[in-house]
Structure formats: C-alpha cells, structure tokens
Amino acid sequence: MPEQTYLEAIRGGLHEEMSHDPSVYLFGEDVALGGPFGVTAGLAEAFGKNRVVNTPISEGTVMGLAIGAATAGLRPVVEIMFIDFITLAMDQLVNHAAKLHYMSGGQLKIPLTVRVQCGISGTMGAHHSQSLESWLAHVPGLKVVMASNPADAKGLLKAAIRDDNPVVFIEHRGLYWTRGQVPEGEYLVPIGKAVVAREGEDLTIVATAKMLAATLEAAEELSSNGISVEVIDPRTLSPLDVETIVSSVKKTSRLIIVHEAVEKDGIGAEIATQVQQEAFYYLDSPIARVAAPFAPVPASPALEKCFVPGKTEIIRAVRRALNR
Amino acid sequence: MTQSKKTGRKQQSPGSSALDRERLLRLYRQMLKIRLFEEQVNQLYLGAKMPGLAHLYIGQEAVAVGVCEALRRDDYITSTHRGHGHCLAKGASLDKMFAELLGKAPGYCRGKGGSMHIADQDTGNLGANAIVGGSAGIATGAAMSAKMRGSDQVAVCFFGEGALGQGLLYEEMNMASLWKLPVIYVCENNQYNEYTSYRETTAGEVAARAEAFGIHTETIDGQDVQLVHAKSLTLVERARRGKGPAFLHCNTYRFHGHHVGDVDRTYYRAKKEEEEWKSKRDPVKLFAEWLQKSEMADGKLLDQIENEIATRIKEAVNFALNAPYPELDEVGQDVYA
Ligand SMILES: Cc1ncc(C[n+]2csc(CCOP(=O)(O)OP(=O)(O)O)c2C)c(N)n1
Numbered sequence: 245m246p247e248q249t250y251l252e253a254i255r256g257g258l259h260e261e262m263s264h265d266p267s268v269y270l271f272g273e274d275v276a277l278g279g280p281f282g283v284t285a286g287l288a289e290a291f292g293k294n295r296v297v298n299t300p301i302s303e304g305t306v307m308g309l310a311i312g313a314a315t316a317g318l319r320p321v322v323e324i325m326f327i328d329f330i331t332l333a334m335d336q337l338v339n340h341a342a343k344l345h346y347m348s349g350g351q352l353k354i355p356l357t358v359r360v361q362c363g364i365s366g367t368m369g370a371h372h373s374q375s376l377e378s379w380l381a382h383v384p385g386l387k388v389v390m391a392s393n394p395a396d397a398k399g400l401l402k403a404a405i406r407d408d409n410p411v412v413f414i415e416h417r418g419l420y421w422t423r424g425q426v427p428e429g430e431y432l433v434p435i436g437k438a439v440v441a442r443e444g445e446d447l448t449i450v451a452t453a454k455m456l457a458a459t460l461e462a463a464e465e466l467s468s469n470g471i472s473v474e475v476i477d478p479r480t481l482s483p484l485d486v487e488t489i490v491s492s493v494k495k496t497s498r499l500i501i502v503h504e505a506v507e508k509d510g511i512g513a514e515i516a517t518q519v520q521q522e523a524f525y526y527l528d529s530p531i532a533r534v535a536a537p538f539a540p541v542p543a544s545p546a547l548e549k550c551f552v553p554g555k556t557e558i559i560r561a562v563r564r565a566l567n568r
Numbered sequence: 569m570t571q572s573k574k575t576g577r578k579q580q581s582p583g584s585s586a587l588d589r590e591r592l593l594r595l596y597r598q599m600l601k602i603r604l605f606e607e608q609v610n611q612l613y614l615g616a617k618m619p620g621l622a623h624l625y626i627g628q629e630a631v632a633v634g635v636c637e638a639l640r641r642d643d644y645i646t647s648t649h650r651g652h653g654h655c656l657a658k659g660a661s662l663d664k665m666f667a668e669l670l671g672k673a674p675g676y677c678r679g680k681g682g683s684m685h686i687a688d689q690d691t692g693n694l695g696a697n698a699i700v701g702g703s704a705g706i707a708t709g710a711a712m713s714a715k716m717r718g719s720d721q722v723a724v725c726f727f728g729e730g731a732l733g734q735g736l737l738y739e740e741m742n743m744a745s746l747w748k749l750p751v752i753y754v755c756e757n758n759q760y761n762e763y764t765s766y767r768e769t770t771a772g773e774v775a776a777r778a779e780a781f782g783i784h785t786e787t788i789d790g791q792d793v794q795l796v797h798a799k800s801l802t803l804v805e806r807a808r809r810g811k812g813p814a815f816l817h818c819n820t821y822r823f824h825g826h827h828v829g830d831v832d833r834t835y836y837r838a839k840k841e842e843e844e845w846k847s848k849r850d851p852v853k854l855f856a857e858w859l860q861k862s863e864m865a866d867g868k869l870l871d872q873i874e875n876e877i878a879t880r881i882k883e884a885v886n887f888a889l890n891a892p893y894p895e896l897d898e899v900g901q902d903v904y905a
Contacts, residue, residue, distance in 0.1 A: 274763045277836055300733030300769035301700045301761055329699065332734070367619035367671070369682040371698035539903045543682025544671030545619040546893035 245425040251283050253394035253426045254359075254415065257401035258284065258321065260429075262291050265319060268405060270296045271306055272323030272359075280325060281361075281420055307333035307358070311341045311410075314356040319405060327362035327414065328371050334379075341410040342385030356410040359401070363454055363504055364552050365418035369543035375505035375536075377452070380412050381482040381514070387411040387435055388482040392456035394424040396479055399433030407435060416453040416504075438485035440492065444474035447498040447562055450489055450515055452478060455502045455553065462558040473562065481511050489515060490522040497528040498565050502558055507535035529565045534558050587794065589864050593873070595637055595793050596859060599629040599852050601877050602653045605662065606824075608881050609652065609669060609683075613828040617889070619671055622683045625653030627823035630851035631756050632657035634796025635724055635816070638804045644692045644710040644723040646703035649684045650822070651696030654726050659691040662880055666888035673894040674887075680894075680902065692721075701727060701734030704753075708740040711751035711813070722750045722807045730761035732770055732777065741813070745781040748812035752803050753778065755815065756790065758822045763836040778815030790818030791851040794858075821845040 276298045278285030288296040310320040391397035404411035451459035463473040501512035512533040612618035636657035647654035668675030687695035697703040707725030714721040778785045803814040859865040
C-alpha cells in the first residue's frame with residue numbers, strides 16, 4: 245500500500261471518481277487552480293475546466309446551483325473553502341438539499357457532496373477555525389462524515405460521491421499534510437460505520453477528526469501506566485453508528501467523547517445520550533466530554549493553544565473517570 | 569485650487585482639485601506608514617514571529633488613504649481580511665496594531681481578533697472582517713443608524729471585487745438606495761479574487777451593478793491618491809447632505825501574494841504583469857514623484873518623513889514583541905456583553 249498525505253488521498257479519491265463517472269463535476273473558489281491548499285491541483289488539467297469549475301465567491305448560490313444540477317443528472321462536488329463559510333450556504337443546504345427528497349415524496353434525488361475543511365490550525369482566528377459539524381448533523385436529510393486519516397479520507401469521499409443523498413464531507417486542515425497507508429484503486433469506506441481504532445479494556449474514547457490522533461497518543465501514554473483505552477472513530481456523525489460505541493461501552497463501562505467543536509450542544513451530547521439509553525446499567529462513571537470552551541476561536545496563539553483540547557486534557561479526563 | 573507656497577504656481581493633479589500642501593503631505597505620510605507597516609509585517613512573518621496569515625495591503629495604499637482622509641474621526645468604516653491599511657488610514661495606533669497582530673494583550677482586540685479582525689471604536693472602525701462581503705450589512709446598518717439618529721456621520725464599506733460574488737451586497741445596496749443611506753461602497757478591484765482573475769468570475773461591468781440600484785457610481789484609477797481623495801470628498805459630502813449612497817470602484821493591484829505565504833504566484837499571474845504595476849503604478853512612488861515635481865516636497869523632506877515613520881514602526885514592533893500575551897482565562901471572556 246502506498247503512503248500518502250491526507251490531502252493527496254482526497255485528491256486521489258476525486259480523481260478516481262471523476263474518471264469513474266463522467267457526471268461528477270467540481271465547483272468551488274479557485275478549484276481549477278488547486279485551491280488554497282492544493283487539494284484539487286492537477287484536476288483541471290486532467291478533466292478540463294469544464295468539469296473543474298472556478299466559481300465566484302458565492303457560497304449560497306453555488307450551493308443552490310449544485311443542488312439544481314444534482315436533481316437533474318449531475319453528481320456535483322462543491323468545495324466550501326472553510327467550514328466558517330458554509331453558514332452562507334445554510335439555507336440552500338438545510339431547506340433545499342436536505343429536504344427535497346422527503347418533500348417530493350421520494351421523487352427527487354440530491355447526489356451532492358460538499359467538501360469542506362474545518363478546525364484550528366495555524367492561528368487563523370474566529371472566521372477560519374470553527375468546527376460546525378453538529379449544526380449539520382442536526383439536520384434530517386444531510387449525511388455528515390469526518391475523516392481522521394488518509395485512508396478514510398479517500399474511502400469516505402468516494403462513498404460520499406456515490407451516495408444519492410447530500411453528504412457533507414468534513415476535512416480537517418490540520419491533517420492535510422499527515423501521512424498514512426492508502427489502499428489503491430477501488431476502496432470505499434461505508435458511510436454510517438464507525439471503526440475501533442485501538443482496542444482496550446478500561447475505558448472507551450470516541451474521538452473525531454484531528455482529535456483521534458491526540459486520543460491515540462493519550463491512549464499510548466496511558467498504556468505504559470497500565471490503563472487500557474479503547475478508541476473509536478465514528479467516521480460518520482450522521483447517521484451515527486451507535487452500536488459500535490455501545491458494544492465497546494458494554495465492555496469497558498466508561499465513556500469519554502473528544503471533539504474540537506465547542507462542548508456545548510456538540511456531537512458529544514448526542515453520543516452520550518444515545519449511549520446512556522442503550523447501556524445505562526453498564527456505566528461505572530459519568531460520561532465525560534473533552535472539547536473546546538463555549539467561545540469563538542481566539543486568534544492569539546496563547547489563547548488558541550488553551551482553546552484546543554489535547555493529549556493532556558484527555559489524560560486528565562481518563563484519570564478522573566477511572567479515579568486513578 | 570491653491571497656490572503653492574514655494575513657487576506661487578497653481579498646482580493641480582490630473583482629475584483632482586488641488587489640495588493644500590499640509591494635506592498633501594499628510595496623504596503621503598499615511599500611505600508611507602501603511603507601506604512600511606506592511607513591509608514590517610512581512611518581515612515578522614518571514615522571521616516566524618507573526619502567527620497566522622496576513623493579507624498585505626501593499627500596492628493599494630492610495631485607496632484607503634484617499635478615502636479615509638475624506639472622513640471625520642466619528643465616521644464609520646468596515647474593512648476586510650486585507651484590512652491593516654484601512655485601520656491605519658482611519659487613525660489606528662501602530663503599537664496596538666502590531667500588538668493585535670502578534671496576539672498580545674495590549675492589542676486592539678486583546679489578541680482575540682488578530683490580523684483579520686481589527687476593530688477600533690475610537691476611530692469609527694467597526695471591524696475588519698474575514699467573511700468576504702461580510703461587512704456590507706454592518707456598514708449599511710451603521711449608515712442607517714446615523715440617519716435615524718439624525719447625526720451627519722457617513723459609513724464607508726471597503727471590500728474587494730471578490731465580494732461582488734455575494735448576494736448580501738446587492739440586497740444591502742438596494743436598501744441603501746431606497747432609504748438614501750449615507751454609505752459609500754468602496755470596491756477595491758485588485759484584479760484577483762484570491763487566485764482567480766476577477767474577469768473569470770464577474771459578468772458585465774462592475775459599475776453597472778451599483779447603477780442598477782440607482783446608486784451614484786464612479787470608476788477611477790485607485791493608484792492616484794489625489795484622485796481617490798478628491799472623489800471621496802465629493803461623495804462623502806453628498807452622503808452627509810442626505811443625497812444617498814455612492815459606489816466608488818477603484819482599479820488597483822496587490823503587489824504581494826494573496827497572503828504572506830503566497831510567494832510563488834506565476835501559476836496564476838504573470839511576473840511581467842506584477843513588474844508593470846510595481847514599476848509604473850506604485851501609488852506611493854507616483855505620489856512621491858508628483859510631490860517633488862510640483863515642488864511640494866524635496867527628496868530631503870521625503871527622506872525625513874520616511875525616517876520618522878520607520879523609527880515609529882520600529883518602536884511599535886518592539887513594544888508589541890515585548891508585550892505580554894493575554895491571561896489564559898480571558899478565553900471565555902467577552903463572549904457576551
Ligand atoms: C465568504 C468567504 N468565502 C471565501 C473566503 C476565502 N477568501 C478569502 S479572501 C478571498 C478572495 C477575496 O477577493 P477580494 O474580495 O477581491 O479581495 P482581495 O483578497 O483580492 O483583496 C477568498 C475567496 C472568505 N474569506 N469568505
């Protein structure tokens with residue numbers, strides 16, 4: 245298996261799907277020039293500017309256009325440069341993409357993929373650092389996936405593009421240059437399936453996107469202190485694979501959820517509720533969350549550093565849950 | 569027109585009414601301050617002392633200065649991700665600017681805003697904004713407030729031509745025109761929406777878009793500070809008298825990358841094009857030449873001005889570098905008023 249960066253794996257997934265299906269089109273700001281991080285570099289050269297389309301800075305209306313194109317035969321992939329700008333397209337996503345299939349009694353299909361990157365990386369301030377996945381996961385009709393490593397980035401993206409529903413594919417900017425093994429060719433990661441990223445006995449941690457790496461590091465450090473942590477990457481937030489999480493909690497009896505989005509009303513709250521419904525009598529300690537404080541992301545590097553949860557906070561939460 | 573003190577000759581730059589020498593030298597100082605500030609920001613970035621990204625304003629100085637010098641301190645502006653020039657032109661202090669860029673406690677926003685979000689109530693700066701087009705509402709709303717309160721304040725909305733892609737701008741311009749709001753939309757057309765040429769994303773004529781709402785519109789050379797200033801004086805005056813909004817479309821160019829990290833640019837714009845603008849259309853150089861040619865200033869005076877500014881910038885950077893970071897418990901403060 246070749247090693248690739250997360251960014252290359254996304255590009256590879258796009259390339260394969262565009263080769264595989266002529267109805268796949270890319271729309272986004274600067275995409276024909278590679279975009280600000282080079283994710284789409286080379287695609288315009290390979291498939292033509294007719295299929296890799298530079299758009300005006302019009303998130304809302306580009307989303308509307310892509311929804312329309314999706315109802316009428318295309319499989320558009322829209323790139324929203326930062327998740328902070330997806331707010332401009334929320335009406336189109338929430339009121340139209342998410343509901344057209346239902347409102348039309350199942351007649352219309354919206355095979356739309358929204359690629360968007362999120363998160364804190366490089367002290368970019370409050371308009372370029374947010375994690376808004378739980379806004380999206382709250383909307384019936386949207387699917388929401390988050391890749392934590394290169395292989396999943398490729399496999400989930402390919403699955404998203406082939407899905408007949410609007411799928412928001414959330415990348416983390418801080419992972420773009422991380423490396424990992426990526427299966428070649430036809431490799432699909434099913435939407436709606438979590439994965440156990442590390443097996444353990446004493447406690448389960450569910451972690452998303454960039455928090456997975458921090459959690460695995462914490463788990464490694466804890467194992468040398470005799471604490472065995474099981475780590476789960478949900479990979480899809482909606483629909484959520486609660487079964488995988490519940491069966492882990494039934495084994496370990498403890499659960500912590502780690503995400504970079506603000507803690508309040510985050511996806512952790514949903515996971516905690518579903519788990520306590522299914523596994524209340526197995527729990528030996530309260531379900532805990534490790535996440536960002538309830539504030540916009542500050543620009544100052546000093547403040548940003550204490551805003552993002554990391555290994556230290558995770559270890560502290562584990563010790564508190566286990567009381568050791 | 570005014571008489572030049574030195575020569576007694578009448579002075580006039582093409583397309584603008586002549587200004588007195590003090591005012592002209594002030595325009596120069598302000599432009600040079602922005603130029604040297606931004607060069608220093610770039611140095612900080614290259615020396616890994618600057619967190620995040622900075623979108624340098626170098627090349628566009630004549631727009632911010634020409635417009636803001638036509639405003640009163642209590643007039644409003646809103647700015648963009650490329651906002652340092654607007655903030656300084658409206659009167660921001662160098663110390664607090666650098667401190668904010670470095671995320672330090674004495675910065676304008678106590679380090680919470682950073683390069684793309686500097687706001688300064690004292691100079692009427694309602695904030696730089698990293699959402700393209702995001703401040704169209706804020707500026708128009710400030711103008712609405714000025715009108716409702718019966719003040720004669722004016723609001724200026726600075727934005728790049730990339731913001732012409734956002735529907736918000738048009739909906740705001742519609743209301744501004746209907747309700748004759750004292751707002752001036754200043755479109756800084758630096759030819760690129762980030763990396764894509766604006767011609768690839770913008771149909772029709774830029775000016776026609778504002779004209780469609782019955783807004784008074786002018787398209788001008790944004791490299792000529794006297795012209796920008798003269799036009800701004802007229803448009804601001806008009807707005808103050810209740811004659812309604814205006815749209816000032818300034819053709820300009822950013823000399824550096826989209827942001828400090830955008831160094832290799834040949835894949836989206838030609839070196840030759842950059843060189844043309846830098847050598848022939850540098851607003852600071854052009855104005856320095858004009859000042860000398862018209863005997864408003866000699867080389868010695870211009871050098872002296874430059875040295876003064878350079879010294880102040882050095883002091884301000886040192887102030888910022890030595891300033892403390894905010895206390896960590898400030899993270900959760902100021903979320904609500
Ligand atoms: C709503 C929104 N979409 C996209 C971006 C990313 N972005 C930042 S600057 C920029 C280009 C803006 O071009 P323009 O308005 O012409 O200003 P310039 O950078 O040329 O000064 C883009 C697309 C953003 N900040 N906000």
